[in-house]
Amino acid sequence: MEKTLKDFHFVDPVEGDKLLGAFRAVCGIRDVVVLIHAPVGCHWGVNYIERLSSIKTNATISALRERSVIFGGEENLRKSIEIIFKRRRRRYLILLSGSVPTVIGEDWRGIVEHLDFSINIINIDCGGYLGKMGEGFEEALCVLFDWIEDPDPEIQDKLLSVNLIGLQRDIVKGRSGIKEIKRLLGLLGIRVNSVFPPSTLSEIRRASNAKLNIVFAYGRGLAERMEERWKIPYIYLDAYPYGIIGVEELIEAVMDTLKIDVLRKNKIEREKEKILCILKDAHLYLPSLYGLGVAISGDLPHVKGLSRFLQKELGMEIQLLNITSTPPSTDISELNKISESDISIQDSWHRFATKLRTKDIGLIFGTDLERRLSSELGIPLILCSFPTISRIDLISSPYLGLRGVIGLVEEIVNSLLNYG
Amino acid sequence: MDFIREKIWTLRLSHACRFSLDCKMFGAYCYLSEIKGAIPLLHGPRGCAFFPKLVPPDAIRTQLLGLREPPPFPCTDMDERDVIYGGAEKLRNAILEVDRYYRPELIGVIISCPAAIIGDDIREIVEDTRKRVESEIIYTPSSAGFSDDERTDDFNRHAEDLIEIWKDPERRPKWGIEKCGRLDTLYSLIEQLVEEPKERSENSINIDTYGRFHWFENLSGEIAEMKGILSEIGIRVNTVFPGCTVRDIKGLSKARLNFMRRSERSAKFMKERFGIDYIFDLFGTRYIGIQGAKRFYLDVAERFGLRKKAEEVVNARLDTIDKSLQDIRAELRRRRIAFICTPLYTTPKFIKLLETLGLDISLLIVNTMWWRRWGMTDGCAKRVVDEFLNNLRWLKSSPKILIDLTIEEEVDHLREHQVDLVIGDVLISDLSRMMYYENSGIKSLSPHSLGYSSFRISFSQVLYLGEMILKRLNRPLRETDLLYMRYRYHPERFPTMLSEISDEYIWERIMKKVWRGRS
Numbered sequence: 016m017e018k019t020l021k022d023f024h025f026v027d028p029v030e031g032d033k034l035l036g037a038f039r040a041v042c043g044i045r046d047v048v049v050l051i052h053a054p055v056g057c058h059w060g061v062n063y064i065e066r067l068s069s070i071k072t073n074a075t076i077s078a079l080r081e082r083s084v085i086f087g088g089e090e091n092l093r094k095s096i097e098i099i100f101k102r103r104r105r106r107y108l109i110l111l112s113g114s115v116p117t118v119i120g121e122d123w124r125g126i127v128e129h130l131d132f133s134i135n136i137i138n139i140d141c142g143g144y145l146g147k148m149g150e151g152f153e154e155a156l157c158v159l160f161d162w163i164e165d166p167d168p169e170i171q172d173k174l175l176s177v178n179l180i181g182l183q184r185d186i187v188k189g190r191s192g193i194k195e196i197k198r199l200l201g202l203l204g205i206r207v208n209s210v211f212p213p214s215t216l217s218e219i220r221r222a223s224n225a226k227l228n229i230v231f232a233y234g235r236g237l238a239e240r241m242e243e244r245w246k247i248p249y250i251y252l253d254a255y256p257y258g259i260i261g262v263e264e265l266i267e268a269v270m271d272t273l274k275i276d277v278l279r280k281n282k283i284e285r286e287k288e289k290i291l292c293i294l295k296d297a298h299l300y301l302p303s304l305y306g307l308g309v310a311i312s313g314d315l316p317h318v319k320g321l322s323r324f325l326q327k328e329l330g331m332e333i334q335l336l337n338i339t340s341t342p343p344s345t346d347i348s349e350l351n352k353i354s355e356s357d358i359s360i361q362d363s364w365h366r367f368a369t370k371l372r373t374k375d376i377g378l379i380f381g382t383d384l385e386r387r388l389s390s391e392l393g394i395p396l397i398l399c400s401f402p403t404i405s406r407i408d409l410i411s412s413p414y415l416g417l418r419g420v421i422g423l424v425e426e427i428v429n430s431l432l433n434y435g
Numbered sequence: 436m437d438f439i440r441e442k443i444w445t446l447r448l449s450h451a452c453r454f455s456l457d458c459k460m461f462g463a464y465c466y467l468s469e470i471k472g473a474i475p476l477l478h479g480p481r482g483c484a485f486f487p488k489l490v491p492p493d494a495i496r497t498q499l500l501g502l503r504e505p506p507p508f509p510c511t512d513m514d515e516r517d518v519i520y521g522g523a524e525k526l527r528n529a530i531l532e533v534d535r536y537y538r539p540e541l542i543g544v545i546i547s548c549p550a551a552i553i554g555d556d557i558r559e560i561v562e563d564t565r566k567r568v569e570s571e572i573i574y575t576p577s578s579a580g581f582s583d584d585e586r587t588d589d590f591n592r593h594a595e596d597l598i599e600i601w602k603d604p605e606r607r608p609k610w611g612i613e614k615c616g617r618l619d620t621l622y623s624l625i626e627q628l629v630e631e632p633k634e635r636s637e638n639s640i641n642i643d644t645y646g647r648f649h650w651f652e653n654l655s656g657e658i659a660e661m662k663g664i665l666s667e668i669g670i671r672v673n674t675v676f677p678g679c680t681v682r683d684i685k686g687l688s689k690a691r692l693n694f695m696r697r698s699e700r701s702a703k704f705m706k707e708r709f710g711i712d713y714i715f716d717l718f719g720t721r722y723i724g725i726q727g728a729k730r731f732y733l734d735v736a737e738r739f740g741l742r743k744k745a746e747e748v749v750n751a752r753l754d755t756i757d758k759s760l761q762d763i764r765a766e767l768r769r770r771r772i773a774f775i776c777t778p779l780y781t782t783p784k785f786i787k788l789l790e791t792l793g794l795d796i797s798l799l800i801v802n803t804m805w806w807r808r809w810g811m812t813d814g815c816a817k818r819v820v821d822e823f824l825n826n827l828r829w830l831k832s833s834p835k836i837l838i839d840l841t842i843e844e845e846v847d848h849l850r851e852h853q854v855d856l857v858i859g860d861v862l863i864s865d866l867s868r869m870m871y872y873e874n875s876g877i878k879s880l881s882p883h884s885l886g887y888s889s890f891r892i893s894f895s896q897v898l899y900l901g902e903m904i905l906k907r908l909n910r911p912l913r914e915t916d917l918l919y920m921r922y923r924y925h926p927e928r929f930p931t932m933l934s935e936i937s938d939e940y941i942w943e944r945i946m947k948k949v950w951r952g953r954s
Contacts, residue, residue: 024528025476025509025536032482054548055950056458056580060486063451075454075941078950081583084552091949098944114480114549115581118518143480144513144549365507365536383489387504402489 027364029312029339029384032143034113035061036151036340039185039212039401041109041159042072046216048099049074052092052123053113054083057143067404068185075099079115088116093126096134106134107162107216109155117142137161147361149233149314149340156180156211157236159219166223166245175273176208178225180234181316181342182255184212187403188414188422192255195416199262202282203275211237223247227272229265231255232316233342248272253345255316255415258324259287262417283417290417300428305330310371312337312381313400315345320415321380321399322356324423334374335359337367339382339400378427395430441650442866442884444491448648449863453935454942458580461487462616463545465647468506469495469677470624470684472540474570476533477510478526478557479547483580484510493647498655499678509533513549523555527564534568540681541628543620544574551579571681573627575620585612587951590810597718597779598822604721611699611717617647618698621677624684625701632688632709638739639673640665641690641711645697651884653899654678657891667748668736687711692738712738719890724788724897729753731892756894763901764793770908773798773849773857774834777805778819780862783826785889789858790831792901798852799827799834800845802861804927810947841926842868846875856880856908860889867919867930874917880907 034051038061042049051058051074058076065072077095079088092110100106110123117140127136137158141151179196183189197207208225209218211234228238228249238249250272256265266283269275309331311318318338325331333356340361341350350360357374359367368388371379379385379396383405389396398406399414413419414426460477464487467475477484485508492505511517511525526544533542546557561574585593588610596608612618642661646654662672673690674683687693687705693713695702702713714734716722722731729749736745772794774786778801790796801823803816811819820838837848849857849872856878859868865881872879880903887900923933931939 024511024525024532026481026484026512027507027509028481028485028512030481031485032480035482035485054458054581055456056461056483059452059455059457059461060482062455064486064489066451066453067447072454073938075938075945078945079581080587080950081581084581094949094952095945098948099941114547115552118549118552142518142549143482143547144515144518147481363509365509404489 033146033151034141036148037155040155114142181231191411191413192415195413254319257320310335459616463578466620474539767793778823796832
């Protein structure tokens with residue numbers, strides 16, 4: 016019988032903990048400061064990854080020390096908040112309480128109540144021992160609900176707009192992926208109102224003006240609260256819209272829910288034809304991709320979306336899947352149905368690596384953790400899922416959506432042509 | 436290629452680590468990563484063990500061990516249940532499994548914040564498992580991230596230490612950096628791993644090296660030179676540590692002398708336990724330049740009664756160096772330079788070294804802003820500058836001395852003085868500064884960024900410095916209009932962009948008032 020994760024006694028982690036997940040969701044919001052209430056190192060690690068992921072982190076630390084463990088860290092917290100907000104008019108703070116204050120049981124509310132100024136604050140208990148990255152990401156998205164304002168009926172009635180929830184900016188091609196989905200929805204006459212994780216405070220505040228929430232794996236809790244409060248429906252997709260099939264799934268779901276005229280889909284159809292036309296230049300290479308053994312390592316929506324595209328649309332053979340993180344509501348037993356290939360779920364990295372060495376893999380889609388394996392085994396690696404800190408992308412050429420089909424095929428072919 | 440890669444690592448690290456500081460747990464991971472065959476094992480949550488693998492391998496690992504990737508970082512994946520009921524059993528099982536899977540020569544158990552707070556008895560667990568594993572095993576008792584290290588101390592104390600050492604190189608530092616996470620781990624390794632020697636190796640020395648992220652420095656070159664010269668004198672290098680094997684650490688006790696550069700506590704331990712005498716040079720200030728390197732070999736040889744032989748060997752080496760330097764000196768003679776430095780990081784001896792290369796230092800710009808931003812008081816900064824200048828009285832050049840200018844003011848003065856070259860040694864952003872000066876039409880050189888370190892004990896490094904300066908002087912200045920300079924920077928804090936200035940202020944205040952401050 017195969018061992019499950021619980022049968023092993025150590026983990027070489029493929030994901031961060033709750034603190035990193037929450038930090039990823041909220042550290043890049045303009046006008047909102049993130050304060051990690053913890054020792055310096057807790058901030059260093061998460062900040063390191065996000066800054067190298069092209070996020071302008073708006074975060075700092077309450078710098079707890081030995082004395083804080085003995086006497087409490089409330090004074091550090093009070094002083095830090097005063098330093099941050101003393102000269103600001105807009106005072107929005109997301110407090111991420113790390114392992115030390117959560118173990119010793121600190122009262123942040125008492126500190127906030129006794130400040131000389133008022134402050135909008137959201138707290139998330141983020142001790143590393145309290146959960147995995149996906150849980151932190153999900154919870155942080157969910158609590159942003161507290162800052163969403165009631166809808167403006169004028170805007171809501173005039174515009175057909177949606178919110179995109181759960182798309183990640185802090186990965187390679189993340190921003191261009193969001194742009195592409197906005198473009199595709201634009202072809203249907205739909206405007207994107209807000210994206211979560213948000214990049215500005217106003218994106219949060221105005222979120223209730225949307226007619227629909229589109230949840231991409233993460234953020235179901237936020238969508239449910241918005242539905243309950245403002246009757247905004249949501250659709251839930253557990254895979255990112257990679258490939259033509261992925262785009263069709265998204266478009267159908269949106270059109271059905273918003274009752275959009277079928278004729279509007281013509282623009283999408285024309286766009287598909289354009290993409291196929293461009294792809295003709297790579298036509299000669301497509302047979303070489305057919306049957307190519309592939310390993311994919313990344314978080315759930317990437318792995319699901321990509322494996323579908325690579326398998327169904329390019330004919331590659333998915334030999335190994337490594338799901339590094341998932342939203343907390345994911346039914347793990349369901350994941351085994353993604354593909355017939357070998358699947359590791361939030362497992363230790365060394366076991367994934369061991370499996371990969373035994374497979375006939377010609378290409379890896381993955382994270383920076385796979386870089387070492389890629390060079391050791393001489394297999395090209397295409398970075399696609401968090402963390403992707405060893406690559407920058409400045410030009411908008413997405414992996415998601417219809418343009419993503421071109422982007423991915425180009426990347427795959429060039430990787431194979433130029434490797435070794 | 437390596438140079439470019441390491442330059443990029445340096446730039447990325449300094450970008451990613453702005454407005455943040457690492458903790459002792461990470462220091463412990465780094466030190467263990469510098470021992471071949473060691474696997475660090477964290478007793479803590481997965482998040483703490485996730486990010487270190489994404490940081491480039493440190494310089495000792497790449498240069499001395501030839502390893503290009505950081506080591507794996509398995510952990511016990513501590514969860515809420517462990518925090519409530521204790522994680523001892525989990526750690527015990529993890530040690531056994533890490534031993535079976537990785538087959539390491541050493542497992543280094545590192546303690547995280549939650550494990551330290553709940554008080555799992557790591558020592559008992561390690562002792563209990565010791566006989567059940569094939570690898571050696573040690574633990575680091577104070578590696579929790581909240582543990583204080585030397586950076587939380589009053590910054591001014593360290594400045595005072597250095598000032599005293601400028602005055603008298605024999606002076607012992609009062610404060611030191613013993614609480615650093617790396618040095619804690621070194622101590623643990625020595626305390627728990629070094630074996631009683633079966634035999635002593637006559638005339639042998641252990642050399643402590645350092646330089647975690649100093650990819651730009653020639654660490655291996657320094658060690659190779661040391662080994663060569665000591666061997667000629669008749670002294671064998673028993674072990675260079677870290678950057679060695681587990682077996683080497685166990686055999687440290689075979690040596691007769693330790694040359695320690697960071698941890699006197701470890702040196703004292705080995706003296707008490709194994710009777711190994713030591714030379715301690717905490718801030719790397721005793722043996723700077725050619726005369727410093729000479730003194731190093733004489734000091735070491737003295738301990739073995741080999742001074743005479745050392746003088747022969749070193750003098751022969753000096754003759755060779757001197758011949759090579761003659762041509763360089765001839766070409767550098769009376770070339771006017773400006774030197775921009777941050778005292779403490781730059782020592783008066785280094786400035787003397789520049790002069791002995793034949794250069795005329797016509798402008799000396801002293802910059803204390805970086806220290807003050809990191810918590811040095813204005814009074815202490817003034818004292819540092821006074822003492823620094825006091826130690827420069829013997830300079831043959833008579834430079835105009837300017838203190839704490841903005842980068843724009845610096846360029847105005849550099850133009851006015853019509854210097855041939857500006858050499859920068861200001862601790863951070865030297866490459867960016869070099870770009871700024873050259874874009875303003877002034878030739879510039881940052882020796883530190885190009886592989887030179889004044890703190891390395893080396894004759895060949897001096898030659899390298901001379902060659903580097905000469906090469907830059909002889910290479911024409913290209914006309915540039917750099918994209919890099921099209922951004923708006925804070926003039927006093929170049930290369931901080933104006934858009935980042937408020938983050939920087941907040942960060943500095945939190946460091947001063949919250950972290951180092953008295954709560």
